[in-house]
Amino acid sequence: MKITVGGEVKEYKDGLTVTELIEAEQVQEAEYVTVALNEDFVPRDEFETKQLKEGDTVEFLYFMGGGRA
């Protein structure tokens, strides 16, 4: 299936879960990443069960500090 991850179209196996995608995409600090799926946030306790489907759009949102010190 084709899904869009961070604006890029990618090919993944059918039935891929959010957790599997996080691993495949080597998401940094995965414990704290926010996942948006088709403009909705995926609750953290659904990462392991939520399966992605053809045409889905996934975004990873990261904590970013910085600025002052």
Add this chain to the structure above:
Amino acid sequence: MFSNEQLERYSRHIILKEVGVKGQKKLLEGKVLIIGAGGLGAPVAMYLAAAGVGTIGIVDADEVDLSNLQRQVIHTTSDVGKAKVQSAKETMEAINPDVKVITYREFVDSTNILDLIKDYDFIIDGTDNFPTKFLINDACVMAKKPFSHAGIIRFRGQLMTYVPGQGPCYRCVFKNPPPKDAVPTCKQAGVIGAMGGVIGSLQAMEAVKYLIGKGDLLTGKLLTYDALKMEFHTVKLPQHVKDCPICGENPTITELIDYEQAECDMK
């Protein structure tokens, strides 16, 4: 109503149809509070002062350190050891004596933030740590103040704008601060100097557009920038997060919270 000097100083604004004399007047009447006079706050403060934003408040408890100068362009080598707010004020007044700069040499916490933001039209989050970012968000939601959130680290930066009633807040997206030291700060991980310039300038742009009431703001969107790939990417956010603990339908946060700071951030 404008002096000849003002007409000349702001001529490149006034000639823009989106700004004009009316827009410039709005800028001169505008009040923006910048929290943090560092990598992000520096370009914001300089551009807003240059733009003629009439009242600019700037909050920071720190002194200028030699290690700041690689990115905090509002401070110079001779400012090392000086209070950041004082150094910032001197630069801003040198750029534009039209601007009233109000300095607050203090840390923001739950006891002073509502008082600090109450007289301002727009707030800039130029802080470096998550406890303060969440505090600014919660205070702005409670006080119904618009603000620009931004973060920078290594070769990346991001920003979003909150306007009451027009899309999600920072907590809608990020829920709670990460545990202390779980996510590195600039001090721990480094940041490329120009990143503050890129992202801070975008924050200044949001403040200017908000004040003049033109264009689209980054409400309901998170703009991310990856300098190594040289890519900007806009992530559309859910427009309404019903269960957000601060701006949702049944808010569970009714008082401001002082989260524990990572020790290295306190210096």
